[in-house]
Amino acid sequence: xxxxxxxxxxxxxxxxxxxxxxxxxxxxxxxxxxxxxxxxxxxxxxxxxxxxxxxxxxxxxxxxxxxxxxxxxxxxxxxxxxxxxxxxxxxxxxxxxxxxxxxxxxxxxxxxxxxxxxxxxxxxxxxxxxxxxxxxxxxxxxxxxxxxxxxxxxxxxxxxxxxxxxxxxxxxxxxxxxxxxxxxxxxxxxxxxxxxxxxxxxxxxxxxxxxxxxxxxxxxxxxxxxxxxxxxxxxxxxxxxxxxxxxxxxxxxxxxxxxxxxxxxxxxxxxxxxxxxxxxxxxxxxxxxxxxxxxxxxxxxxxxxxxxxxxxxxxxxxxxxxxxxxxxxxxxxxxxxxxxxxxxxxxxxxxxxxxxxxxxxxxxxxxxxxxxxxxxxxxxxxxxxxxxxxxxxxxxxxxxxxxxxxxxxxxxxxxxxxxxxxxxxxxxxxxxxxxxxxxxxxxxxxxxxxxxxxxxxxxxxxxxxxxxxxxxxxxxxxxxxxxxxxxxxxxxxxxxxxxxxxxxxxxxxxxxxxxxxxxxxxxxxxxxxxxxxxxxxxxxxxxxxxxxxxxxxxxxxxxxxxxxxxxxxxxxxxxxxxxxxxxxxxxxxxxxxxxxxxxxxxxxxxxxxxxxxxxxxxxxxxxxxxxxxxxxxxxxx
Numbered sequence: 001x002x003x004x005x006x007x008x009x010x011x012x013x014x015x016x017x018x019x020x021x022x023x024x025x026x027x028x029x030x031x032x033x034x035x036x037x038x039x040x041x042x043x044x045x046x047x048x049x050x051x052x053x054x055x056x057x058x059x060x061x062x063x064x065x066x067x068x069x070x071x072x073x074x075x076x077x078x079x080x081x082x083x084x085x086x087x088x089x090x091x092x093x094x095x096x097x098x099x100x101x102x103x104x105x106x107x108x109x110x111x112x113x114x115x116x117x118x119x120x121x122x123x124x125x126x127x128x129x130x131x132x133x134x135x136x137x138x139x140x141x142x143x144x145x146x147x148x149x150x151x152x153x154x155x156x157x158x159x160x161x162x163x164x165x166x167x168x169x170x171x172x173x174x175x176x177x178x179x180x181x182x183x184x185x186x187x188x189x190x191x192x193x194x195x196x197x198x199x200x201x202x203x204x205x206x207x208x209x210x211x212x213x214x215x216x217x218x219x220x221x222x223x224x225x226x227x228x229x230x231x232x233x234x235x236x237x238x239x240x241x242x243x244x245x246x247x248x249x250x251x252x253x254x255x256x257x258x259x260x261x262x263x264x265x266x267x268x269x270x271x272x273x274x275x276x277x278x279x280x281x282x283x284x285x286x287x288x289x290x291x292x293x294x295x296x297x298x299x300x301x302x303x304x305x306x307x308x309x310x311x312x313x314x315x316x317x318x319x320x321x322x323x324x325x326x327x328x329x330x331x332x333x334x335x336x337x338x339x340x341x342x343x344x345x346x347x348x349x350x351x352x353x354x355x356x357x358x359x360x361x362x363x364x365x366x367x368x369x370x371x372x373x374x375x376x377x378x379x380x381x382x383x384x385x386x387x388x389x390x391x392x393x394x395x396x397x398x399x400x401x402x403x404x405x406x407x408x409x410x411x412x413x414x415x416x417x418x419x420x421x422x423x424x425x426x427x428x429x430x431x432x433x434x435x436x437x438x439x440x441x442x443x444x445x446x447x448x449x450x451x452x453x454x455x456x457x458x459x460x461x462x463x464x465x466x467x468x469x470x471x472x473x474x475x476x477x478x479x480x481x482x483x484x485x486x487x488x489x490x491x492x493x494x495x496x497x498x499x500x501x502x503x504x505x506x507x508x509x510x511x512x513x514x515x516x517x518x519x520x521x522x523x524x525x526x527x528x529x530x531x532x533x534x535x536x537x538x539x540x541x542x543x544x545x546x547x548x549x550x551x552x553x554x555x556x557x558x559x560x561x562x563x564x565x566x567x568x569x570x571x572x573x574x575x576x577x578x579x580x581x582x583x584x585x586x587x588x589x590x591x592x593x594x595x596x597x598x599x600x601x602x603x604x605x606x607x608x609x610x611x612x613x614x615x616x617x618x619x620x621x622x623x624x625x626x627x628x629x630x631x632x633x634x635x636x637x
Contacts, residue, residue, distance in 0.1 A: 016078035021064040027083050028064075031057040035094045036087040037101065040109075042079045049076055049109040052098035054091045072305045076109045095339075095346045099319035111304040111316035119149035119288075119298075119325070120156045124169075124213060129202065130177065130195045131209050133169040135160060147216040149288055149325070151296025164191040165248065167212040169205075172196070190248075271327070274334035274372035275314050276380050280306035282313045283380035285372045286321075290328075297372070299379040311335040315343060318357070322347055331357045332365060334373045390434055396551030397492070401520055401537060407491035408432060412562040414496035415445075415458045416570035423450075425462035426566035429490075430558055439488075441466070442569045456504050459495070463508040471512060490517060496559055498523035502536045522559050533559075583607065586632045588625055596620050597629075608633040 014022075024040075036056040040049040053059030063069075063077050088094045102110045123136040126144040135156045140146055150156045160171070170177060170192050172184065177196045186192035193200040193208065214223055231246035272287040282302060288295040300321075304313055315337045327347040337343060340357040347355040360366040394406035410430045415423065425443035429436040443462045450457040470489060495501045502521035509519065521536035533552065534542045545552040582604045583594045600618050601607045607615070607629065615626035 017066060017074050020077040020080040021066070023080050024060060024077065024083060025064050027085070028057060028061055031060060031085065032087060033057045034087055035089070035091045036085055037094050037097045038086075039084040039101070039105075039107075040076060040080045041082040041084065043081055047105045047107045048079055049107050050098055050101045050105060052091070052094035054094075056085060056087070070307050072109065072307055091342060092346045092349060095319065095342060096323075096350065099323045099346075102316070103320050103323050109305065111302050111308055111313055113300060113302050113317055113320040119151070120153050121146045121148035121150065122156060122160065122163075122216065123147075124209065124216075128174055128177075130170060130205060132171060132174070132177075133160070133164070133167070133212065134171055145213060147290065148295060151288060151298045155296045161191075163212070167208050167215070168193040169208060169212060170195055269328040270330040270332060272332045272368050272372045273314060273318065274369055274376045275310040275317075276334075276373055276376035277310050277313075278377075278380055279384060281380060281384065282308075282310065283376040283383065284313065284317050285376035285379060287368070287372050287375075289368075297375060299376065301380075301383065309335075311337055315339060318343055319346075322350070327351045327355045329353065329355060331355065332369050333357060333359050334369050334376075335359065386434065387432060390432055393551065393554040394432065396549075396554065400535075400545060400551050400555075401492070401518060403492065403518060407518075409488055409490045410492045410494060410558065411490040412494040412496065412558045413459065413462060414559075414562040414566040415455055415462070416566035423458055424566060424569045425458055426562055426569055427462070427466065428558070428562045428565050430561075435561060440565060442565075455497070456500060459497070459501055459504050460508055463505055464512070467508065467512050467514060471514075492518045492520065494555070494558060494562075495519065495521045496523075496562055497521050498534065499536050499542070502538070506538055522555060582633075586629055588628060593620050593625070 033055045035052075035054050037050065037052050038056060038060055039047050040051075042048045051059065060083070063073065069077070086097060088097060102112065106112050118137050120135055120137045121140070123132075123134050123142065124145045124147075125132045125134070125142065127142065131144070135153065136142070136146065137153070148156070150159070164171065164186070168191055171186065172180075172192075176184075180196040183194045183197055183199065184192070187194040187199070193205060195202075195205050211223055227246050227250050231243050231250065234240075234243040234246060268290075270289040272289065273284060275282055275284050282304060284300045284302060285297060286300070287297040300317065302313055302317055304316070314333055314335055318331065318333075318337075327350070331344075331347075333340075336359045337357060340359075344355050344357045347357075358365075360369055391406065394408075397403070397410070398406045408431055412428050412430070413425065415425050423445035425445060427441040427443070429439035443465060445458050445461060447457065447461050450461075474489065493505065495505050498521055502519060505519050505521075509515070509517065519538060523534050523536070524532070532544060532547070533556065534544055535555075536542050545555075583589050583597060589597075596618050597607050597615075598604075601610055601614075610630075612626055612630045615621055615629050616623050618626075621629070
């Protein structure tokens, strides 16, 4: 009996790290000494960490040693309850797989690239006799030449607007081009040469296309000399109209070049990536240099642990950033990467060309990297200042509403409708990093029994749906899962409305058994003047904050944000409904048949009133289809 108790006590006295290490140790016997990827898994199947190894057995065995480990590794091992492994042929394959898994699983202890939006390009199409110039985002599966990436859609739009004054190529779709009978507005404002109606020969148009390609490929100086020569020739021949056109093109070219404040004319294709760290946070700044021109820059803020070095962050960033987009021929980094050669080899495989990662030490290249590093520092310091201001606002909210600590997640709710039609509910979210737009939610009101314009009924439906789902997805208040897909519980719920709306919210929470989320109603004061808002909290008398209180301004911003989001959602729903027709709901009626029916009967009402024989007489409508249409309108009762 004593032996059993002693054994039990020994088990309960095992440290969390030792328990996790024992789990890892059980896998070592069967692990190969070859390259591969491993996943450390916690309770409920949550992936804690994804790593790659040249030698799986050797790498995984390093986790079971209690000495020399960082606090992050100690915590990670302590939480490990299982592991999964994938063997690969080479370390390069392991690196590619690791980046892909991190991107998809978003493990808690990995460095995560959070902002992974696609970048826009300029595309000159190659699948039409008259090439089109357009903005492109997403998979590059259309035939043609892509120039970019650009840092933002705004940068592309601005470049295209100026670019079309320089090279008047068509931007219309192929179907628009095919069906035009007279020039469009783009021709009138001299941003298109009118190929759709034969105002330029195909040979001349293709010459302009070649000039555009040359300019985007970095041959702007040769093109500039060519245009100056042609302008002089036209002027000598007294063709002043043509000379003026060429002069305007030269001005447009100079305008584009003047915006390239930082460039390296000798470099064809380079991404400059710099990382700056402070206060446990990192900003990664990336500049896109193409054909000697600067196509803009963008800041990223990867999620990582405080003890990750800039080089570690850069290595993880590069692997994930280029997982879904082609890498350039050269990547310059602000810090030397320990596996630069290996990462370059992996990127070369996916890009199908040689990709080199370098850390310049001197000269113009180093100056360019230093410039990127300076921008990373400025962006991070601005972000930290904004976050400090946001934290101050959250502290003010906690003080105003007697919360035990500043809220980490605030949810704000509002409704929008016109006389009860196209009713929607809206939720916006704010926290220490400001508005979290990815967490915004819209609710199409589904309860047909509601009286039109019943704001209380709509709020009841929205809150019931939101928090019923939250209880199912996260009953233990554990927060988001490893993939980030699980919803998160708020600390504070703000309702745009007074005592009546607050009462509805209280009733919903009582029905669902929720008692640990603070509810507050915010209503405009007399004459609905901003600055005289009244706040309603269960069990307290309504109160106002001083008119110039920064916390009041912050709460007004939250209220205005949900109000604007609700209105924009309502307008989008209303606009969509305006374009719909009852014919859209009839099975088997597509755009072609719908058009034929409307041409014959004038409106959906005319189709509804038509006899079966009349429907059958419409081109493309068989007897069976005519019966479907007729029955749709006449068998509803």
